[in-house]
Amino acid sequence: MTRTTWLMGAVAAAGLMAASLQPAAAQDHRGGIMRLLSQSAGGSLDPKINYTLQYWTMYQYVYDGLVTFKHAAGSEGFTIVPDLAEEMPTPQDGGKTYVFKIRKGIKFADGRELTVKDVVASFQRIFKVSTPTAGSFYNGIVGADACLKTPATCTLDGGVVADEAANTVTIHLVAPDAEFFDKLAVPHGVILPADTPAKDMGSTPIVGTGAYMFAAYDPNKQLKAVRNPYFKEWSKDAQPDGYPDEVHYDFGLTQEAQITAIENGQADWTLDQPPPDRLAEIGSKYKSQVHINTLTAMWYAPMNVNIPPFNNIKARQAVNFAIDRNATVKLFGGKVLAQPACQVLPPGFPGYEPYCPYTKNPGTKWTAPDLAKARELVKESGTAGQKVTIIVQDLTVDRSIGTYLQSVLKAIGYDASVKALSQNIQFTYIQNTNNKVQISVSQWYQDYPAASDFLNVLLGCGTFHPGSDNSPNIAGFCDKDIQAKMDAALALGVTDPAAANKQWAVIDKLTTDQSPVAVLFTPKYIDFLSKRVKNYVFNAQYYWQHTASWIQ
Amino acid sequence: MTDLPVTTEVGQGAAAQERPALGPWARALRKLVADRAAMGALGLFVLIVLACLAAPLYATYVANTDPFTSNIDGTTMVDGQSVALIEPSTEGLGLGSVPLGPTWDIRNYFLGADAQGRDVASRLLYGGRNSLLIAGTSTILCLVLAALTGLIAGFFGGMIDIVISRLLDVLWAFPIYLLAISLSIVLITKGFDIGPISITSGSLELPIFIIGIVYVPYVARPIRGQVLALKESEFVLAAIGLGVPSYRILFRDILPNVMTTLIVFVPLMVAINMLTESALSFLSIGVQPPDASWGTIIQDGQDLIYTRPMVAIAPGIAIVLSVLALNILGDGVRDALDPRAKLRFR
Numbered sequence: 093m094t095r096t097t098w099l100m101g102a103v104a105a106a107g108l109m110a111a112s113l114q115p116a117a118a119q120d121h122r123g124g125i126m127r128l129l130s131q132s133a134g135g136s137l138d139p140k141i142n143y144t145l146q147y148w149t150m151y152q153y154v155y156d157g158l159v160t161f162k163h164a165a166g167s168e169g170f171t172i173v174p175d176l177a178e179e180m181p182t183p184q185d186g187g188k189t190y191v192f193k194i195r196k197g198i199k200f201a202d203g204r205e206l207t208v209k210d211v212v213a214s215f216q217r218i219f220k221v222s223t224p225t226a227g228s229f230y231n232g233i234v235g236a237d238a239c240l241k242t243p244a245t246c247t248l249d250g251g252v253v254a255d256e257a258a259n260t261v262t263i264h265l266v267a268p269d270a271e272f273f274d275k276l277a278v279p280h281g282v283i284l285p286a287d288t289p290a291k292d293m294g295s296t297p298i299v300g301t302g303a304y305m306f307a308a309y310d311p312n313k314q315l316k317a318v319r320n321p322y323f324k325e326w327s328k329d330a331q332p333d334g335y336p337d338e339v340h341y342d343f344g345l346t347q348e349a350q351i352t353a354i355e356n357g358q359a360d361w362t363l364d365q366p367p368p369d370r371l372a373e374i375g376s377k378y379k380s381q382v383h384i385n386t387l388t389a390m391w392y393a394p395m396n397v398n399i400p401p402f403n404n405i406k407a408r409q410a411v412n413f414a415i416d417r418n419a420t421v422k423l424f425g426g427k428v429l430a431q432p433a434c435q436v437l438p439p440g441f442p443g444y445e446p447y448c449p450y451t452k453n454p455g456t457k458w459t460a461p462d463l464a465k466a467r468e469l470v471k472e473s474g475t476a477g478q479k480v481t482i483i484v485q486d487l488t489v490d491r492s493i494g495t496y497l498q499s500v501l502k503a504i505g506y507d508a509s510v511k512a513l514s515q516n517i518q519f520t521y522i523q524n525t526n527n528k529v530q531i532s533v534s535q536w537y538q539d540y541p542a543a544s545d546f547l548n549v550l551l552g553c554g555t556f557h558p559g560s561d562n563s564p565n566i567a568g569f570c571d572k573d574i575q576a577k578m579d580a581a582l583a584l585g586v587t588d589p590a591a592a593n594k595q596w597a598v599i600d601k602l603t604t605d606q607s608p609v610a611v612l613f614t615p616k617y618i619d620f621l622s623k624r625v626k627n628y629v630f631n632a633q634y635y636w637q638h639t640a641s642w643i644q
Numbered sequence: 645m646t647d648l649p650v651t652t653e654v655g656q657g658a659a660a661q662e663r664p665a666l667g668p669w670a671r672a673l674r675k676l677v678a679d680r681a682a683m684g685a686l687g688l689f690v691l692i693v694l695a696c697l698a699a700p701l702y703a704t705y706v707a708n709t710d711p712f713t714s715n716i717d718g719t720t721m722v723d724g725q726s727v728a729l730i731e732p733s734t735e736g737l738g739l740g741s742v743p744l745g746p747t748w749d750i751r752n753y754f755l756g757a758d759a760q761g762r763d764v765a766s767r768l769l770y771g772g773r774n775s776l777l778i779a780g781t782s783t784i785l786c787l788v789l790a791a792l793t794g795l796i797a798g799f800f801g802g803m804i805d806i807v808i809s810r811l812l813d814v815l816w817a818f819p820i821y822l823l824a825i826s827l828s829i830v831l832i833t834k835g836f837d838i839g840p841i842s843i844t845s846g847s848l849e850l851p852i853f854i855i856g857i858v859y860v861p862y863v864a865r866p867i868r869g870q871v872l873a874l875k876e877s878e879f880v881l882a883a884i885g886l887g888v889p890s891y892r893i894l895f896r897d898i899l900p901n902v903m904t905t906l907i908v909f910v911p912l913m914v915a916i917n918m919l920t921e922s923a924l925s926f927l928s929i930g931v932q933p934p935d936a937s938w939g940t941i942i943q944d945g946q947d948l949i950y951t952r953p954m955v956a957i958a959p960g961i962a963i964v965l966s967v968l969a970l971n972i973l974g975d976g977v978r979d980a981l982d983p984r985a986k987l988r989f990r
Contacts, residue, residue: 348949368759369950371740372733379736419716422730423759428738481846486928488947495760495933499714511846512928514829618739 121627121642126336128638129350130363133311133343138293139279139300140217143224145537145635146363148279150341153334153639154317155282155300158192158211158261159273161540161633162329163640167440169631170541172273175330176206176283176301180273187268187586192261199322200285201305208254211261213286219246220290224562225539228555229275234264244290270585270592274540303334303639315341334639335627351620354381360622360643361636368488371425374620383619384428385630388438389537390546391424393482393497393610394522394566396530401475401506408607410473411531412450414466414504415497417458420612423492430613432458435604436546438614442589443543443596447604466504476505483522483532486512493533493612501531520561525568534566535615541633542585543596548578551603569608574599672904675980682976689969692962696772703766706751711770712934715761722747729753729761742951755958758944768958771936775963778851778930778937779918785856786913787906790863795894795902797864798871809868816861824920827854828929851930855917863909870902904981911974915967922963938963 134146139155142148152163160175162168174180177192184191198206218226219239227240239246253262265272275281284298297306303325304317317339325333345353347367353359355378366374374382395402395411402408417432424430431439434448446456453459470476480501484494494510501508513521522532539545549555553570557563577599585592604611619636621628622643629640666674676682703711718729722744732741744757746764755764797808815823828851835845836853843849874880875898883893918938924930925939926946933940938959945956 367947368740369948369952372735372742373950375733375739376736382737382739384737416717419714422716422732422741425740426732426738491928491933492759496714496716498934499712499760502713509846510933511832512933513832514928517829 121335121644122337124336124643125338125340126361126625126638126641126643127359127622128339128341128361128363129345129353129359130341130343131345131347131350133309133315133341135311136292136294137297137306137309137315138221139282139284139298140214140221140223141292142279149634149636149638150315150317150339151279151282151300152302152634152637153304153331154302154306154320155279155284156198156302156331157279157281157283158194158276160277160330161631163332163637164329164631165629167632169633172277173327173329175327176211183268183586185264187270188265190263190265190272192263194259194261195326196259197324198301198326200301201299201320201322202285203322204285206283206301207286208256208259208261210286211283212248212252212254213288214281214283215252215263216246216248217284217288217290218280219243219248221292223280225275225278225280228549229278229280232265232267232269232272234266236266268583268586270582270589271540271542271544274542278539302331304339307338311343313343315343317341332640335642336639339638354620354622357622357624360625361638362620365425365489365618366620368425371429374618375428378620381621381623381625383621383628383630383636384616385619385635386431386439386614386616387537387635388441388541388632389535389615390433390436390438391420391430391493391533391535391612391615393531393533393612394550395608395610396525396528396566396568397608398525398568399528399530401473401478401480402530404473404475405607406469406473407475408610409450410466410469410504411501412607412610413462413469414500415450415610415612416461416500417613418460419496420493423496424489424613424615429616429618431616433611433614434458435600435611436551436609437543437596437600438538438546441538441543441546442541443593443600445597445600447601449605450607450610463503470505478506480506480508480530482508482510483518483529484510484512485515485518485533487515490533497531497533522566523563524561525558525563529566532566533612543593543600544578544582544585547596547599547603548582551608552578567608569603569606571603571606574602574606577602672980676976679976679979682973682979685969685972685976688965689973692772692966692969693776696769696776699766699769699773702769703763707754707763707766708751709753709763709766711762711766711936713762715757718761720744720753722749722752729757730759743948743955745952746954755954756952758941758952758955759948764941764955764958767936767941768938768962771938771941771959772962772966774848774931774935774937775918775921775939776966778848778855778921779914782852782855782859782917782921783910783913785852786859786917787863787909789856789860790867791899791902791906793860794864794867795871795898798868799875799890799894799898801872801875805868809865812861812864815858816865818858820858820920821923824854824858824924825927825929827858828924828927832929832932846932848931848935851921851924854924855920858920859913859916863906863913867902867905870905871898874898874901908974908978908981911970911977915970915974918963918966918970922959 134144136142139151156175158177159172162171162173176195178195181190181192194208218230220243222243230236234251235248251264288298295309295311297309299305303320303323305320307318308316319337347364350362351366351370395408397403421427421430421432434450437444448458451458452462482494482497484490491512498508498510521527522529536550549564551565551569553575556565556568556570581592581595624643625641627641629637631637703709716730719726729744730741733739743759744753746756747753753763758764793808797805831850832845836843843853880897883897921930922939925937926943931937931940941959942956948955
């Protein structure tokens with residue numbers, strides 16, 4: 093044996109040893125109870141109903157769709173991978189038909205095997221239970237129109253077709269949709285047993301095919317997930333096995349008490365962001381337990397473009413010029429936790445190109461407010477002295493930002509006041525045009541990584557529903573020319589996503605110029621973990637992956 | 645030595661014979677003035693009221709600050725050095741920021757700054773104005789409504805009494821805070837607009853109206869009981885027998901006799917209403933920002949309790965002192981006006 097071959101042999105042996113040790117080491121970490129905290133529960137546990145990040149994160153290890161977002165760290169989490177489908181289907185019929193071959197041998201947590209009938213029933217159930225995104229994400233499926241009109245008798249006839257012999261499900265769309273896979277990958281598209289009742293199941297757990305199953309749910313106390321006894325890993329990317337044996341999500345503690353519990357090792361994580369007076373403490377004494385990640389989200393102030401004073405573009409632009417983004421960042425927790433912004437698309441998002449016209453020295457970056465310019469615009473608009481009410485959520489940061497905005501509006505000549513509403517009603521209240529909300533403070537977090545999820549959802553004509561509590565276009569902004577460009581970009585995305593993203597960048601600038609909203613900052617998210625939590629994985633789509641971490 | 649008390653007694657008796665007899669109100673006032681605890685409490689409360697009334701003077705001429713405008717990037721001089729009103733953390737990961745703490749300099753952020761960089765001392769005084777205004781006005785509203793309902797129900801009896809009493813029972817059956825919070829949540833978005841009464845949302849009239857309403861049964865029921873007893877008294881029966889109109893009997897004969905009860909309620913209700921206002925404001929359903937009340941300042945301070953506890957403690961102390969003073973004063977007023985209470989406690 094030459095020296096070289098010995099070395100090679102030694103390296104190979106070490107490699108083999110490492111490979112054989114790796115699963116054993118992972119096996120050692122299995123077990124224990126992961127203890128999560130939140131001040132309040134996230135509402136209905138039904139994955140076709142719930143529309144909160146709080147439970148969407150948990151659904152990742154309880155339910156599966158035909159496709160899903162990759163369970164991976166960072167922006168790789170935006171990648172869509174096959175889940176219950178064997179592979180990503182090739183679009184047919186010019187992007188209007190998709191044939192999904194369903195994996196065999198996958199069982200629900202009650203032991204029944206997944207069939208194509210479950211897939212068809214799950215798509216019908218989207219309409220039967222009036223999933224919040226039924227009309228926006230799934231309305232492009234053939235037969236969806238009839239389902240939206242009469243949900244109880246929904247069949248999606250000709251839209252979702254099962255072939256039991258071939259074990260395939262074919263989905264036909266009315267028109268090509270560049271974001272179809274994104275829409276299938278979100279939890280509203282998960283597959284449930286065909287006999288799941290066609291009503292909101294509320295607190296009753298529904299079985300899924302994931303590595304875990306919900307065992308009990310009391311919205312006033314706890315949500316408990318345990319291992320799915322029938323689970324066998326079929327794809328590490330789509331549905332990896334988890335480390336903890338159980339996940340307990342406890343509700344009811346205040347933010348302060350939650351932080352103290354984590355510091356004391358009585359809990360492992362909290363959904364709620366730490367209160368401002370605890371930030372310095374956890375950032376210094378517990379800094380090894382803190383993880384900070386930039387979100388694809390924005391805090392913004394929608395201005396109602398249909399009522400005074402913000403039906404005047406100069407008044408809206410004045411607000412944008414007057415806001416000191418650094419001040420709002422400070423109120424949110426400082427530069428480490430947020431980044432000033434003044435355009436709709438967040439950094440790193442498809443179609444993002446840095447742009448900021450509302451600053452001293454306009455260009456690509458916000459530097460300072462321009463109060464003189466703002467006052468001049470208010471004067472030109474003839475709206476000075478008008479009464480303006482800012483509607484905010486009754487939460488620490490929201491209230492602070494509302495109070496700050498009131499000062500800004502006062503400084504540029506408005507008679508401004510702030511009204512803080514309970515977080516349970518504020519979001520629907522500001523959407524409903526009957527409430528005549530002039531300006532509010534809100535946040536938007538992506539559903540999936542596509543520019544349209546910000547621009548078309550928040551500022552498109554199709555999402556403005558006067559008189560409805562469900563009108564995400566809070567500003568009521570509907571510009572026919574810009575909408576035509578959005579429609580064109582959506583169509584272009586089917587064949588040429590890169591070109592479409594360039595088009596979205598243009599649309600981002602056009603809407604920012606129209607100033608229907610005042611974007612304040614891009615937030616970051618703090619994960620404050622207990623000392624025992626290891627193997628932290630942050631997924632850009634669904635944030636911290638609870639079951640990818642171990643606790644022993 | 646044994647002669648002295650006799651002499652004094654004779655002397656007092658002689659003096660009493662020379663002076664005209666004191667009326668019931670003068671006797672009560674004399675008793676109240678003689679009550680040192682009550683007078684001390686009154687003095688403290690008057691001091692608090694005066695300090696709060698002087699809020700604009702303090703903010704403008706002493707502290708030179710605008711307590712309603714955010715000053716997040718502002719600075720001030722402390723010990724000859726310029727310091728930021730909101731200081732970003734530089735330790736560890738640099739998370740969060742901390743407002744300026746108390747300087748104990750009456751002219752410059754005496755109690756420090758809040759999370760918006762505003763002077764806490766000035767806001768405390770302005771907040772006191774709103775708290776006292778709401779507590780005082782809602783007390784008047786409550787007592788007027790309670791007196792009217794109690795008088796009418798007790799005097800007319802029959803169906804009128806049944807309807808009014810059951811309505812009061814229904815109102816009183818709700819837990820007070822739950823009722824106040826429910827009303828606030830409903831009214832805070834839309835305001836209140838029925839017939840000639842119109843209250844805009846976000847105005848101070850709204851908490852005044854809500855607080856004034858929810859405590860009406862608390863006062864009205866004892867008033868009604870008293871009227872029921874007075875109705876059977878000889879002077880009322882005589883008036884009825886002489887054909888005196890009901891409204892005259894109510895307001896000329898019965899009302900003066902229940903007035904002492906209403907007066908006893910005044911300081912107690914002001915104290916209770918002040919606490920209720922603070923609770924509602926603390927829950928963001930009372931005074932709306934940037935206006936302040938002691939409740940809203942405590943709410944602001946709640947988020948700074950670990951780093952700048954003074955923001956919450958200062959209004960807390962103000963509430964405690966005011967309520968304590970009003971309760972002691974209330975006891976004194978009751979002792980002075982209610983002979984049964986005197987017998988009970990002495």
